[in-house]
Amino acid sequence: METDRNVLLEAWMREHGHSSNTMAEAVNRAVERLTGRPGGCDGSSVRAWKSGRIQWPKALTRRALEDVTGVPITALGFAPRGRAQPVPAVPEQEDPDLKRRTLVSGGIAAAAAAAAPGSAPRRIGMADVDRLQHRFTEIIASDHRHGGQIDIERRAASLADEALNLQNSGNASQRVRANLYAAAAAFRSSAMWAAIDGRRYDEAKAHMREAQALAEMSGDQAIKFRIWSHAGTMYRHMGRTADALAANDVARNLHVTRRDPMFASLGLARQAAILGVAQDRTGTRRAFDQAGDAMDRADPAAHRPTWLVAFYDPAELNSLALSAYLALGDYPAAELHAHRCLSTLRPHMARSRAITTTRLAHAQLAQGDTDAATKAAMTVPTAAATQHARVSRMLGEFGAALRAKAPRSPFVDTWTEHTAAWRITA
Incomplete structure (x- = not known):
């Protein structure tokens, strides 16, 4: 006997971008949340629901479907044999201008409308x-x-x-x-x-x-990684290296780092920066070598979150190496990584360029090259020098180190005049 297709389920899946296989995976995850054990649905199960061959799935599957979709099982076109499926209402003709204005109104207006007494849920x-x-x-x-x-x-x-x-x-x-x-x-x-x-x-x-x-x-594993990795960086800046390593380890142990070597690379690079602050020279070098190897293994065509794609590349790897070697007092290595970073830094990374240039100036000054150091520091844009807390602090420390290292040098006067101009133009 011919059965009617489940048009409501098909429509929901189209709207939410689900294939039969991804729908089955979502239902299986919902079953696992409910029972602790993954479900046994596959693409053929979903195709049987869509074709109408299975009109009333098992109770656990029905509950999982409601969990995945957020709507009652009957609103998805399912009904016990002999009971008619709900017929989708025919929408009234809609004014195109009204539709456009409704879409432009955005999420906040929609939330307010949904909260109004007597209104249907959005x-x-x-x-x-x-x-x-x-x-x-x-x-x-x-x-x-x-x-x-x-x-x-x-x-x-x-x-x-x-x-x-x-x-x-x-x-x-x-x-x-x-x-x-x-x-x-x-x-x-x-x-x-x-x-x-x-x-x-x-x-x-x-x-x-x-x-x-x-x-x-x-x-979401990727966003968990970002948060814990940020936590490691925060504790590193605060000088709490044990907490920094512990937080970064949480990020590095997420399975997203095993699935994508680019996440593994970032976790290792930030671990190396923390180990630099902890004065672990061997650990720092090993972690950076491993971070570079992981980056080389990563598939450049893989889909990754916007936040990761926007900043993590060889330039950022060298930026973290610069930070680590500065902390270790290995100034020639720090200067090398600073130049490598600046040569490959993408144009939109204005904040990173200011930080890297300031660190380069510190590395050059520590090696006694006051001329190059002062010139580098003076290329930091006024906006970053006066409005970015990290850059402002590092440039203040640079000025203090310059005066201590070469108190009678003309570069001190040059630097003093340059910073005075900041106060006028800022």
Whole structure:
């Protein structure tokens, strides 16, 4: 006997970008969350649901489907034999201008509408997640241009709250909700990084705690890696090397580092930077060698998160090596890595260029080359020198070291005049 296709399930899968195989995987994960053991669905199971050959799955499968989709099982076109499936309502003709205005209104207006008394719950989909991802890309770009600014921290925190508000503004599938939690965690981790970069460590720790909770709810390994790796960097800047290594080890032990050597490389490079502060010369060199090997093994065509693609490359690997060898007092090696970093640094990495140039000046001054050191330090843009907390501190330390090393040198006067001009133009 011919059966009717389950058009409602097919429509839901199309809307949320699921194939039969990915839908089966999502259901199996939901079964594992419910029972502790993965489910046994595969692509053929889902095709049987779509064709109508299976009209009423087993109770556990029905519950898992509701968990994945966020809607009742009957709204997905399933019904016991002999009971009619719900017929999708025919939508009224919609005014194109009205539709455009509705879409432009964004997530906050939608959340407010959903909260209004008597209104029907809004359906939250991947389009909402994509809109948040676009805003995340803007935050990443601002960080690489300016870094450490309070307004970046506040914008990122506000967008994290917007992602969470969207969770409560309507119905969503389990997949969409996981992506919203991941987006909120990503924004909160950017707020954390901006606070670290601006040396506002109490604020950074508060963002870290919230980001970690959100990442756990999302189940996103990549964002968990970012948060714990940031934590390691934060503790390194604070001089708490034991805590830094412990936090970085959490990141390095996530299975995403075994799946993608680029994550493994970043974890090893940051471990090497921490070991430099800890004065472990052998460990530092070994970790950097391993980080380079892992980067060479990584597939350049692999899909990776925006935040990783935007900054981690050979230039950043050399930047971390520069930091480590400066901490170890190996100034020739530090200078070598500084030049390597600057020669390959991408144009949009303005914040990184300012930090690397300042560290180069320190490495040159420590070797007695006051002329080259002063000239390098003077190329740091005024905006970075006066508005970026880390750069400002390092340049202040450079001036103090220059005066101590060559108190009667004309370079001291040159540097003093240069920094006086900052106060006028800043």
